[in-house]
Amino acid sequence: MTPLTETEILSHLAQDPVMARIIAETEAPKIFNDYADDVYLALLESIVSQQISVKAADAIFARFRALFPDGYPHAEALLLKTTDELRSAGLSFQKIKYLQSVAEFSLTNPIDRAHLDVMTDEEIVQYLIPIKGVGRWTVEMLLMFVLNRQDVFPIDDLVIRQRAMRAYGDQTAELSGKALYKVLHQIADNWRPYRTTACRYLWRWKPTKE
Template sequence: MQPATDLISPLDYLAQDAVMARLIQETPSPKIFNDYAGDVYLALLESIVSQQISVKAADAIFSRFRQLFADGYPHPNELLLKSADELRSAGLSFQKIKYLQSVAGFSLANPMDRAHLDPMTDEEIVQYLLPIKGVGRWTVEMLLMFVLDRPDVFPIDDLVIRQRMLLAYPEQTNGLTGKALYKALHQIADAWRPYRTTASRYLWRWKPL
């Protein structure tokens, strides 16, 4: 594809890939919402609470966690003053408590506001936030897509994305594993630049027939 993206809409641009055109036609438009209004700190806390548990359980625990604070907001200095027993009362594991404290400590020493992050590239933001315990590349990529509204993120480490791409592009991925598969997936996704976030949203919502 040619990068003349200002001449056509993102969906028309993606539809130049015949497979993606079919996915878009078969799939209702993904809902775009941002519960955190760019609040990276709060989004990271919620992401850590959500790790390896159901959405229902995560919502309940995060709600109880926020109720531990007078105004319902876990300000980093207040979070660091909470005892392990207080935080455990919300349903948090000791490991997640350490991770939440790591986010709070990082935020006190390093700016996490939009004014600081917006000038950075996607990869610069990934590298900036990776030192936080409990935060990996996938976590930051979700933040880039759903909190910072970055348009060209391709979360290849997301299992659903890989599974859907295998189903959608069998000829390009058949029999491939490991590095060879990752290379093929990146090559497929290169055709979606600079709208890989939109393509990923459709892949998540697409229901293979």
């Protein structure tokens, strides 16, 4: 089956009138893949960036990589670093444990594209979440931005939920918890099989004040 062009994908999403308006109001999201399909490095970066600003995360990750002669934290080399050495980059004790967990996992479980590409999205989620510090949201970001999966709906992302609730207020008003999640999933079902693109627009969309 020939993949759809971006225009065809947007035409498909625009069958949902609300999403059509969001697309019309929003500049096309730029697609970046900073890791050139390097799942291992992307997981390390995602852990470093947890719960801190982008600017702080970039600075810490750069210092972390500078600890290694070639600028790449190969698993074996990472596991040989002392806690003090890793702390010098600005990493917390907890994040150090998480980074070590990624390294340990990668030494016994392949995480290259050839191994992951044959798996479904959910299989990849279940394969990677045993790593300490890696949850569903982290893997979903990996699916969207590194593995280029087309139909990911990261409902646990706060911005996605808030923007969807704003856009579909008549359907989500006064809902919370499981009831809200159920309705949001139903809304997103209209975007299949291109929920990733729809979410890229939701992230970039800036709703005007009424």
